[in-house]
Amino acid sequence: MAMLGEITHVTTYRYARPVSFGTHRAMFLPRRGACARLLDWSAKTDPASKIHWVTDARSNVVTVMEFGEPSSALTFTFQVRGVFFGIKGIESFPLDARADQVPVQYSPDEWTDLAGYLRPHADDPDGNLAAWTKSFVSGDQDETTDVLRRILRTFRESFSYQSRETEGTQPPGETLLTRAGTCRDYAWLMIEVLRRLGFAARFVSGYLYDQALDGGAVGMTGSGATHAWVQVFLPGAGWLDYDPTNQIxxxxxxxxxxxxxxxxxAVPLAGSWFGDAKDYQGMSIKVAVHKIGDISDPSEA
Structure with a gap:
């Protein structure tokens, strides 16, 4: 199945008086390939900036913006139109036998390519994260898909989503202790759990399409802003998406x-400004993902 959709992402920073700006970098273009085909996109800023595009070491597209004049407001407007593809469920991808049970058995080549996604990144000084990780497996032929669904269900039933103004992602240990956080916090905690179970897992930043918003309601947590989730590499299927915030x-x-x-x-927007700290008056973010229509044949777009 495929969806013809539009994404509008607007971020505005406000200041008490004109300030100057350093280089800003944004990640807003969906990754092209099996999951998306982009038809049109644009990046605009107010005040105007010099814009160029680069790719990072992980093949993410980065928009680099250089500013030349001060202003009391800074607005970024990113727009994308494209065809977005989906699957009916993980069952659509039969796993290799070596991925059926935990721990997954990666080949030597896979180990080399996935090394950075297999090693835990966060500290666990009190051992609470390791202990919680063990609660998801019995140690006797746990099926991979069952363990993954168990983790998703635990987030959905035992954690409280809490948005916050401050930027960044809190440590996994803090999210576990408070049983609360944002989608980025959930994703980071789930990744650290998966890596301790022997899965190759990576952090994903992007957008969430909420069908309910097309009708004026809100159906899923985290819609109306940038979103974050997890991808797990399973032999036979490749990188698969898991969203602990919405259990999808x-x-x-x-x-x-x-x-x-x-x-x-994977920070959606980052940069610097120069002025008195007390001049900063806050920011606002508005993200809209709308479906224009369903497409049975992507060549129709």
Missing amino acids: NAGFDLIPVAVARHPGQ
């Missing part, structure tokens, strides 16, 4: 933009 792992609801070993490598 299929369809075209998840539109990936950037993949990374850790959240700091």
Whole structure:
């Protein structure tokens, strides 16, 4: 199945008086390939900037913006139109036998390519993260898909989603202790759990399509903003999406933009400004993902 959709992503920073700006870098273009075909896109800023595009070491597209004049407001407007593909469910991809049970058995070549996604990144000084990780397996032929669904269900039933103004991602140990956080916090904690279970897992930043928003309602947590989730590499299927915030792992609801070993490598928008700290008056973000129509033949777009 495929969806013809439009994404509009607007971020505005406000200041008490004109300030100057350093280089800003944005990640907003969906990753092209099996999951998306982009038809049109644009990046605009107010005040105007010099814009160029680069790719990072993980093949994420980065928009680089250089500013020349001060302003009391800074607005970024990113727009994308494209065809987004989805699958009916993980069962659509039969796994290799070596991926049926935990721990997954990766080949030597896979180990070499996936090394950065297999090693835990966060510290666990009190051992709470390791202990919680063990609760998802019995140690006796646990099926991979059952363990993954168990983790998703635990987030859905035992954690409280909490948005916050401060930027960044909190440590996995803090998310586990408080049983609360944002989609980025959930994803980072799930990744650290998966890596301790022997899975190759990576952080994904992107957009969430919420069908309910097309009708004026809100159906899924985290819609109306950038979103974050997890991809797990399973032999026979490849990289598969798992969203601990909404307990989904299929369809075209998840539109990936950037993949990374850790959240700091997939920041939707980052940059600097120069002025008095008290001049900063806050920011606003508005993200809209709308379906224009369904497409049975992507060549129709």
